[in-house]
Amino acid sequence: MEWRREYIVALFQAGMIPAMMQPTAPKDRKTAIMRITLFAVGRLKAGPENELSGRYLDRLAKAGSALGLDFARTIEVPESRAATADLRKKEEAAQLARILPDGAALVLLDERGKTPDSPGFADLLARLRDEGRRDLVVAIGGADGLDPDLHGKADAVISFGRMTWPHQLVRIMAAEQLYRAVTILSGHPYHRS
Numbered sequence: 001m002e003w004r005r006e007y008i009v010a011l012f013q014a015g016m017i018p019a020m021m022q023p024t025a026p027k028d029r030k031t032a033i034m035r036i037t038l039f040a041v042g043r044l045k046a047g048p049e050n051e052l053s054g055r056y057l058d059r060l061a062k063a064g065s066a067l068g069l070d071f072a073r074t075i076e077v078p079e080s081r082a083a084t085a086d087l088r089k090k091e092e093a094a095q096l097a098r099i100l101p102d103g104a105a106l107v108l109l110d111e112r113g114k115t116p117d118s119p120g121f122a123d124l125l126a127r128l129r130d131e132g133r134r135d136l137v138v139a140i141g142g143a144d145g146l147d148p149d150l151h152g153k154a155d156a157v158i159s160f161g162r163m164t165w166p167h168q169l170v171r172i173m174a175a176e177q178l179y180r181a182v183t184i185l186s187g188h189p190y191h192r193s
Contacts, residue, residue, distance in 0.1 A: 032068045032129055032130060032132065033068045033070060033129075033134070034068060034069055034070070034105075034125075034128060034129040034133055034134060034135065034136050035070050035071075035072040035134065035135050035136070036060070036064070036069060036070065036071050036072060036135075036136045036137075036138065036178065037072050037073055037074070037075060037099070037135065037136070037137045037138070038057070038073075038074045038075070038137075038138050038140070038171075038174060038175070038178075039074075039075045039077075039096055039099065039137050039138065039139045039140065040074065040075070040076050040077070040139075040140040040167070040171060041076075041077055041078075041079055041080075041092045041095075041140065041141050041142035042076065042077075042078070042079050042142055042143075042167050043076045043078070044076065044167075044168060044171055049168040049169070049171065049172060052172050052175075053171045053172045053175045054175075056172070056175035056176045056178070056179045057071055057074065057175045057178075057179075059179045060175065060178050060179040060182055063179070063182045063183065063186065063188070064178075064182045066186070067129075067182060067185050067186055068129050069125060069129060069181075069182055069185075071178070072135075075099055077092065077095045077096075079092070079142045079143065080092050080142070085144040088142065088144050089141070089142075089144050089145060089146060089147040089148075090147055090149075092141065092142050092146075092147065093146065093147035093149065093150050096137070096139055096150070099137070100137055101134070101135040101137075103133065103134065103135070104133070104134070104135035104136065104137050105128045105133040105135065105136045105137070105155045106136075106137050106139065106150070106153060106154045106155055107124075107136065107137070107138045107139070107154065107155060107156045107157075107158060108139050108141075108146055108150055108151065108154045108156070108157045108158070109138065109139065109140050109141070109158055109159070109160065109170060109174060110141065110145065110146050110151075110157050110158070110159060111145075111159050111160075111161075111162060111163075111164065112157070112159065113156070113157030113158045113159040114156070114157065114158060114159065115158070115159050115160075115161060116158060118177065118180050118181065118184060118191060119184055119191075121158070121177055121180075121181050122180070122181035122182075122184035122185050124156055125178075125181050125185070126185055128155065138174055138178070140167070140170050140171065140174060142167075143167070160173050
């Protein structure tokens with residue numbers, strides 16, 4: 001893996017790779033490792049959506065380690081059965097709070113969030129890693145969305161657009177964008193713009 005990085009750096013220095021694709025690695029490999037957890041309200045049943053999401057998460061796990069971005073796990077929690085949407089969101093937020101490690105960076109996926117481009121998302125991950133954050137949790141809410149109180153605790157609130165997406169597709173898009181971020185940071189040609 002290291003020879004690939006050296007090769008990519010040599011290509012960049014020769015002007016053959018655009019500046020936006022310059023590989024970035026943690027400033028200090030001994031301390032700049034960030035574990036990534038994907039938190040989701042609701043379960044992804046067996047089928048093509050689960051397989052595709054798993055494929056991107058496997059790629060993330062294999063490619064991210066060299067950059068200090070270790071995919072740790074996916075945590076699925078059941079949707080709340082509370083009587084109102086507000087109570088359901090509060091109960092689901094409490095489940096997130098229970099698994100959130102101390103000092104973890106929190107990125108919420110919410111339709112009211114900002115819509116960065118893929119290089120911007122990659123930069124966010126690199127910045128959080130380089131700040132020494134040991135954990136990152138990317139959270140996908142349930143059918144009612146996320147509790148508004150979480151927005152104040154989040155490091156970023158990101159939207160995949162103003163349209164409403166099915167939970168299964170959001171899981172796939174989150175997995176793919178995490179993998180794409182790693183390819184951008186490594187200078188891999190997967191991301192072409």
